[in-house]
Amino acid sequence: MSEWPAQPKVLGTRVPRVDGPAKVTGQARYSSDIQAPGLLIGMILRSPWPAARIQRINLEKARQMPGIKAAVAVQEGPRIVRYYGEELAAVAGVSRQACEDALRAIEVEAEPLPFVVREEDARKPDAPRVWEQAPNMPPPRVREEGNVDEALKECAAVIEGFYTTSVQLHHPMETHGGTVRWDDEGVTAWISTQGIFSVRDGLAGALRLDQSKVRVVTEYMGGGFGSKFGPGVEGVLAARLAREAGAPVRLMLSRFEEALAVGNRPSSFQRIRLGAKADGTLHVFDYENYGTAGVGAGQATEGGGGGADLPMPYIYRVPNRRIKQTTVAVNAGSSRAFRAPGHPVASFGMESAMDDLAVKLGMDPLELRIKNDPSEIRQREYRIGAERFGWKEKYRKPGSSPGPIKVGVGVASATWGGGGSSRTQGEIQINPDGTVEVRLGVQDIGTGTRTVAAVTAAEVLGLAPDQVTVKIGDTRYPPGPGSGGSVTAASVAPTVYDVCTRALEELQKQTGLPDVRGENWRAACKKLGVTPLVVQGRWREGLSSSGVGGVQFAEVAVDTETGLVTVRKIVVVQDCGLIVDPLTAESQVNGGVIMGIGLALYEERVMDWQSGVVLNPNFETYKLPGIADVPEIDIVLINMPERGVIGLGEPVHIPTAAAIANAVANALGVRVNSLPITPRKVLAALGKVPTAKA
Amino acid sequence: MKGSETPSTGRLSRRDFFKGLGTTALAAAASQAESVAQELQKINAEKVLGPGPVPVTLKVNGKTHKLELEPRVTLLDALRNHLGLTGPKEGCDRASCGACTVWLDGVTIYACQKLAIDAQGHEITTVEGLTPDGRLTPVQRAFVERDALQCGYCTPGFVMSVSALLRKNPRPTVEDVRHACAGNLCRCGTHPRILEAALVAAGLPPVSTTRTEVINHV
Numbered sequence: 001m002s003e004w005p006a007q008p009k010v011l012g013t014r015v016p017r018v019d020g021p022a023k024v025t026g027q028a029r030y031s032s033d034i035q036a037p038g039l040l041i042g043m044i045l046r047s048p049w050p051a052a053r054i055q056r057i058n059l060e061k062a063r064q065m066p067g068i069k070a071a072v073a074v075q076e077g078p079r080i081v082r083y084y085g086e087e088l089a090a091v092a093g094v095s096r097q098a099c100e101d102a103l104r105a106i107e108v109e110a111e112p113l114p115f116v117v118r119e120e121d122a123r124k125p126d127a128p129r130v131w132e133q134a135p136n137m138p139p140p141r142v143r144e145e146g147n148v149d150e151a152l153k154e155c156a157a158v159i160e161g162f163y164t165t166s167v168q169l170h171h172p173m174e175t176h177g178g179t180v181r182w183d184d185e186g187v188t189a190w191i192s193t194q195g196i197f198s199v200r201d202g203l204a205g206a207l208r209l210d211q212s213k214v215r216v217v218t219e220y221m222g223g224g225f226g227s228k229f230g231p232g233v234e235g236v237l238a239a240r241l242a243r244e245a246g247a248p249v250r251l252m253l254s255r256f257e258e259a260l261a262v263g264n265r266p267s268s269f270q271r272i273r274l275g276a277k278a279d280g281t282l283h284v285f286d287y288e289n290y291g292t293a294g295v296g297a298g299q300a301t302e303g304g305g306g307g308a309d310l311p312m313p314y315i316y317r318v319p320n321r322r323i324k325q326t327t328v329a330v331n332a333g334s335s336r337a338f339r340a341p342g343h344p345v346a347s348f349g350m351e352s353a354m355d356d357l358a359v360k361l362g363m364d365p366l367e368l369r370i371k372n373d374p375s376e377i378r379q380r381e382y383r384i385g386a387e388r389f390g391w392k393e394k395y396r397k398p399g400s401s402p403g404p405i406k407v408g409v410g411v412a413s414a415t416w417g418g419g420g421s422s423r424t425q426g427e428i429q430i431n432p433d434g435t436v437e438v439r440l441g442v443q444d445i446g447t448g449t450r451t452v453a454a455v456t457a458a459e460v461l462g463l464a465p466d467q468v469t470v471k472i473g474d475t476r477y478p479p480g481p482g483s484g485g486s487v488t489a490a491s492v493a494p495t496v497y498d499v500c501t502r503a504l505e506e507l508q509k510q511t512g513l514p515d516v517r518g519e520n521w522r523a524a525c526k527k528l529g530v531t532p533l534v535v536q537g538r539w540r541e542g543l544s545s546s547g548v549g550g551v552q553f554a555e556v557a558v559d560t561e562t563g564l565v566t567v568r569k570i571v572v573v574q575d576c577g578l579i580v581d582p583l584t585a586e587s588q589v590n591g592g593v594i595m596g597i598g599l600a601l602y603e604e605r606v607m608d609w610q611s612g613v614v615l616n617p618n619f620e621t622y623k624l625p626g627i628a629d630v631p632e633i634d635i636v637l638i639n640m641p642e643r644g645v646i647g648l649g650e651p652v653h654i655p656t657a658a659a660i661a662n663a664v665a666n667a668l669g670v671r672v673n674s675l676p677i678t679p680r681k682v683l684a685a686l687g688k689v690p691t692a693k694a
Numbered sequence: 695m696k697g698s699e700t701p702s703t704g705r706l707s708r709r710d711f712f713k714g715l716g717t718t719a720l721a722a723a724a725s726q727a728e729s730v731a732q733e734l735q736k737i738n739a740e741k742v743l744g745p746g747p748v749p750v751t752l753k754v755n756g757k758t759h760k761l762e763l764e765p766r767v768t769l770l771d772a773l774r775n776h777l778g779l780t781g782p783k784e785g786c787d788r789a790s791c792g793a794c795t796v797w798l799d800g801v802t803i804y805a806c807q808k809l810a811i812d813a814q815g816h817e818i819t820t821v822e823g824l825t826p827d828g829r830l831t832p833v834q835r836a837f838v839e840r841d842a843l844q845c846g847y848c849t850p851g852f853v854m855s856v857s858a859l860l861r862k863n864p865r866p867t868v869e870d871v872r873h874a875c876a877g878n879l880c881r882c883g884t885h886p887r888i889l890e891a892a893l894v895a896a897g898l899p900p901v902s903t904t905r906t907e908v909i910n911h912v
Contacts, residue, residue, distance in 0.1 A: 016841060033783075095771075590904060641910075
């Protein structure tokens with residue numbers, strides 16, 4: 001049982017986000033909006049080679065260009081660059097136009113090297129090596145339980161499938177970067193980040209400064225989705241330029257750069273053999289997977305490794321299993337954590353195999369899941385969702401939808417942690433006039449962190465949320481976690497609860513009043529005299545937990561003449577413990593689903609194997625879901641106050657793509673085994689793509 | 695190659711239709727380009743601006759600003775970096791995300807695709823100009839109440855697009871809203887709420903594309 005009040009007044013009510021007015025009026029200042037006297041613009045010169053030995057970089061001409069105040073190389077001396085777009089040097093000048101001119105004046109002596117950008121090419125033994133000292137594809141790690149080879153013989157049905165996913169880009173609307181200023185006290189950096197403390201420590205390390213000399217401020221940031229934890233090369237370059245120029249520098253990446261060097265979701269090539277007994281009980285899972293994390297295994301974050309390993313056989317229990325996984329390096333930007341790292345891709349592979357197996361067994365795919373999913377909460381969610389969606393009425397045998405526009409349905413599931421960080425701290429300042437300021441060293445990536453804090457404080461203090469001012473996004477405030485792994489709400493709410501509970505006790509003690517809450521608040525605060533009350537607190541046990549399940553149902557229409565897939569409806573059934581604010585919680589669900597539509601149907605980083613460049617580094621050719629692509633979204637949130645607060649942002653994104661892919665397979669009667677499901681792939685699966693014949 | 699194409703059914707196939715359209719459109723575009731080139735030549739013969747800074751006068755949110763800008767400076771750059779109006783955001787700098795949406799004489803444009811010198815003589819309105827008295831407009835209020843924003847970076851652009859729509863069409867349909875927002879991208883996925891907010895701001899019943907229910911576990 002959690003300590004949360006049994007009859008909450010504010011918790012669980014629909015509170016509009018407290019920083020909404022600042023955002024709709026343009027008053028909210030993002031890292032890219034910071035203005036400072038003498039502000040310079042910074043820009044980066046990037047490698048035009050997918051692989052090259054850099055001999056020398058000459059910045060002299062660039063330094064002489066009009067309006068240029070600083071120029072730095074990323075690294076002195078010879079080095080090797082390993083992907084198109086890797087950072088070489090940077091300049092700072094009075095305008096972006098001056099910087100553009102100066103970048104063209106930088107001279108780079110380089111010897112181009114062989115490169116490889118396609119996974120299937122990179123794994124060949126004679127492929128150019130991305131890292132000289134190691135093969136591109138190390139031997140797989142093998143995990144085995146039971147006896148797979150024997151078990152295969154014991155099955156009534158075994159399917160073999162090959163399921164692939166593409167490299168997906170984060171593309172937050174605000175690009176990576178920030179504004180950096182030096183003064184006598186050190187560095188102040190306004191960085192667009194999900195982790196102000198990890199940026200602070202990263203900058204201090206790169207600049208060889210004491211951590212106490214670096215202050216990171218992120219009042220507002222325009223999305224990150226896992227890609228914005230460290231300062232990045234761009235953050236460090238901005239700081240070095242600002243130091244050299246003796247002036248503040250704003251360095252924000254362009255949309256073009258955003259597609260090259262600041263993270264992505266690894267691809268996957270999943271070969272699955274899945275077998276079951278005649279009653280549908282899963283018996284064997286034989287799995288091989290590799291994917292590319294670009295030049296690196298990714299940046300370790302709280303959200304997960306960001307690597308190419310997938311949690312398989314995902315949510316199902318299979319007694320006999322053999323799992324072989326590896327990664328393949330290619331000459332492309334490194335992966336980073338991306339909203340529920342590994343999970344949406346694992347879900348796509350596993351849930352596709354489940355549906356293919358259901359077809360072979362002649363079973364309803366929902367029944368196959370109910371038979372094999374060990375989670376109690378998901379069992380309940382299948383029932384609720386099926387009824388809400390009308391599964392029984394809508395499910396038909398694959399490919400049996402009449403006419404050229406075929407309708408299909410699919411289902412898929414998710415699991416996630418989302419517990420709080422026990423090291424979160426916070427403080428409150430209560431002023432004699434009754435105003436309240438809660439201060440937390442966390443940041444809001446768009447989930448409504450300020451609002452979670454305001455709602456919690458209002459509940460405990462007996463106030464309205466708008467009576468509480470929440471200050472976040474500054475490393476001068478008590479430390480909090482990075483916004484990854486869906487931990488923020490479960491970190492913030494218990495911390496604010498603790499801070500406010502202690503503050504109430506202290507206020508009672510100082511004023512001698514038995515109850516200082518609600519209508520007594522102002523009178524109590526007045527008794528403080530001239531000294532505000534400041535109380536610290538920290539994350540408290542018993543107010544949050546982790547572990548959620550989610551189930552999603554999808555209905556699609558596929559035009560078999562054009563290959564176009566339209567998502568008509570998504571039903572989401574999700575638990576997330578105690579719901580702090582249903583209004584903002586639902587927004588996260590919408591967001592997870594819509595991003596899942598992108599993964600399912602549109603998003604893919606395309607690289608040219610001959611030139612090694614990213615071919616679609618813009619929104620015209622890398623398609624994000626737009627307002628016309630958004631289906632009816634029907635959300636059921638299961639409120640479990642007894643479990644306390646649990647994060648929700650990632651789990652709601654996980655099963656969408658898999659459910660859509662299954663719905664497409666159900667509509668067509670053949671599977672499109674590769675994400676994104678583009679019209680070309682649909683037509684190819686239907687045998688409608690003309691092939692040149694001799 | 696022809697042999698591999700879909701056999702002709704006697705009707706005009708879609709491919710033939712597009713082929714035909716392509717040649718006509720190309721011819722038209724070529725002659726248009728020629729006349730534009732002639733036009734430009736005429737203008738340039740009269741006056742060459744730049745490459746150095748030139749005086750530029752911009753009327754933004756009712757105030758006149760005299761600036762010295764290189765002719766290649768975009769309106770977005772001028773607003774954000776020379777006038778400190780950071781409501782319009784930069785998301786792509788190539789007319790595909792709509793975060794920089796402002797009004798030019800009341801019509802939405804991408805500020806990143808208009809040169810500042812070309813915006814002279816027009817009334818420019820940014821999101822800051824919607825609320826000179828600091829009170830939220832009905833559109834802004836609806837955005838807040840319906841939570842039509844998450845990270846908020848794309849929000850000023852959407853607010854400008856929806857506000858322009860309602861000025862022109864006070865009783866829009868869902869399709870009208872979709873059309874008005876077709877040029878704005880949002881990565882957090884707030885679209886259903888934006889649809890709702892637009893209708894609420896217009897005083898229409900909040901036709902919702904989402905439905906939510908919170909059910910208790912125990």
